[in-house]
Amino acid sequence: MKHRIYEYCPKQRESTVRWLLSGLSLMLIAAAVSVLLMVIVYRWVNPPSTWLMVDRYFKGESTKYKPVKQDWVSINSIAPSMAQAVVAAEDNLFMVHWGFDFKSIQQARNEFQMGKRARGASTISMQVAKNVFLWHGRTITRKVLEAGFTVLIETFWSKRRIMEVYLNIAEFGPAIYGVEAASQEFFKKKSKDLTRNQAAMLTTVLPNPLRRNVISPTQYMRSYQQRVLRNMRNIGEVNLQKTI
Numbered sequence: 001m002k003h004r005i006y007e008y009c010p011k012q013r014e015s016t017v018r019w020l021l022s023g024l025s026l027m028l029i030a031a032a033v034s035v036l037l038m039v040i041v042y043r044w045v046n047p048p049s050t051w052l053m054v055d056r057y058f059k060g061e062s063t064k065y066k067p068v069k070q071d072w073v074s075i076n077s078i079a080p081s082m083a084q085a086v087v088a089a090e091d092n093l094f095m096v097h098w099g100f101d102f103k104s105i106q107q108a109r110n111e112f113q114m115g116k117r118a119r120g121a122s123t124i125s126m127q128v129a130k131n132v133f134l135w136h137g138r139t140i141t142r143k144v145l146e147a148g149f150t151v152l153i154e155t156f157w158s159k160r161r162i163m164e165v166y167l168n169i170a171e172f173g174p175a176i177y178g179v180e181a182a183s184q185e186f187f188k189k190k191s192k193d194l195t196r197n198q199a200a201m202l203t204t205v206l207p208n209p210l211r212r213n214v215i216s217p218t219q220y221m222r223s224y225q226q227r228v229l230r231n232m233r234n235i236g237e238v239n240l241q242k243t244i
Contacts, residue, residue, distance in 0.1 A: 088231035
């Protein structure tokens with residue numbers, strides 16, 4: 001009995017490669033469309049959770065399996081001084097940049113190259129992009145994706161919406177997220193009733209919310225609070241009402 005030998009001809013090989021490339025292209029297009037739709041939906045729909053919350057809940061030393069405290073509120077229900085305080089503390093150019101503070105990024109890069117401890121160069125928009133859509137880490141892949149999401153939210157969201165999301169997801173303490181939960185926890189009041197001093201004090205924990213405590217501020221935190229208050233006076237009102 002003769003065995004028929006089949007040869008894998010070049011045409012079949014080319015056809016298989018085209019099929020694989022077409023499938024990969026469709027997957028990439030579907031992924032891109034899904035990401036775009038998610039960003040657009042979050043323009044109006046509040047994110048149910050963030051990657052940071054999930055990571056802290058399952059892996060954090062002081063937050064593992066600890067119930068999350070978060071009370072989402074509209075930007076209209078937050079004292080205007082809170083937005084002013086986070087801009088003064090975290091991102092002075094928030095209202096005028098398109099997601100990136102290139103001067104701060106360059107300064108951080110120079111300090112790193114000189115062997116110094118680099119200052120943070122993430123804008124409020126970048127922090128929202130990272131916390132809402134991405135995992136935490138310092139890999140190149142994550143940084144590239146963070147830049148992409150930052151461009152998307154700056155394109156499809158207003159500054160008002162970016163600030164609203166930021167103030168509702170920022171970490172202020174172990175398992176405490178958002179300014180409303182923080183205000184209730186630390187000051188026993190709603191965030192709309194925060195004073196300028198209290199708003200400034202809340203920003204002092206943002207760089208390290210798991211170690212700094214608003215109730216028992218260190219001397220450094222009190223000094224930082226005064227710097228934030230001075231910067232608040234210098235930058236003036238942060239008028240989010242003008243944004244759509």
